[in-house]
Amino acid sequence: MREELSNQLKDALKAKDAPRISTIRLVQAAIKDRDIANRGVGKDPVSDDEILQILAKMIKQREESAKIYQEAGRQELADQELAEIQVIRSFMPQQLSEDRIREVCASVVAETGAQGLRDMGKCISALKERYAGQMDFGKASGVVKDMLK
Numbered sequence: 001m002r003e004e005l006s007n008q009l010k011d012a013l014k015a016k017d018a019p020r021i022s023t024i025r026l027v028q029a030a031i032k033d034r035d036i037a038n039r040g041v042g043k044d045p046v047s048d049d050e051i052l053q054i055l056a057k058m059i060k061q062r063e064e065s066a067k068i069y070q071e072a073g074r075q076e077l078a079d080q081e082l083a084e085i086q087v088i089r090s091f092m093p094q095q096l097s098e099d100r101i102r103e104v105c106a107s108v109v110a111e112t113g114a115q116g117l118r119d120m121g122k123c124i125s126a127l128k129e130r131y132a133g134q135m136d137f138g139k140a141s142g143v144v145k146d147m148l149k
Contacts, residue, residue: 001052001091002031002051004091008020008091009021009025012024019083019084023083023087023088026084027054027058027088027091031046031054034050034054052093052133053132053133055088055092056092056136058088059088062081062082062084063081065077065081066081069081092133092134096134101135101143102143104127104131104135105123105127105143105147106147108144112126117145117149119148120141120145123144123148124144127144
């Protein structure tokens with residue numbers, strides 16, 4: 001994943017694609033920050049799964065910012081945030097469809113033998129382990145919650 005980011009940065013630099021360059025550098029900085037934090041507590045550098053979680057968090061932050069900018073009438077800033085989202089998404093695996101999320105959640109609920117809301121954490125952790133970066137876990141959480149009611 002790190003190598004892919006580096007290669008994409010090189011390509012963006014050659015193409016003089018300023019928005020893509022700045023976004024990739026932001027992603028690399030976020031990864032480096034997490035590496036430094038991990039080193040401080042004696043952990044290894046971040047794995048590809050953790051990088052996917054960082055990317056998902058960055059997308060969520062930009063979606064929230066874009067919404068705030070749109071509400072404030074600052075469309076140019078909202079467009080910038082949306083452009084960054086597109087660049088970040090290009091490094092993530094294909095997102096699961098709404099129907100596929102329901103199927104996956106149902107199978108995880110069945111596999112874990114979840115009976116009620118108290119087993120929700122077990123289901124969500126299994127989903128995060130298997131489908132990191134492939135779905136919005138906020139939506140998946142709602143689906144699992146409905147299934148366990």
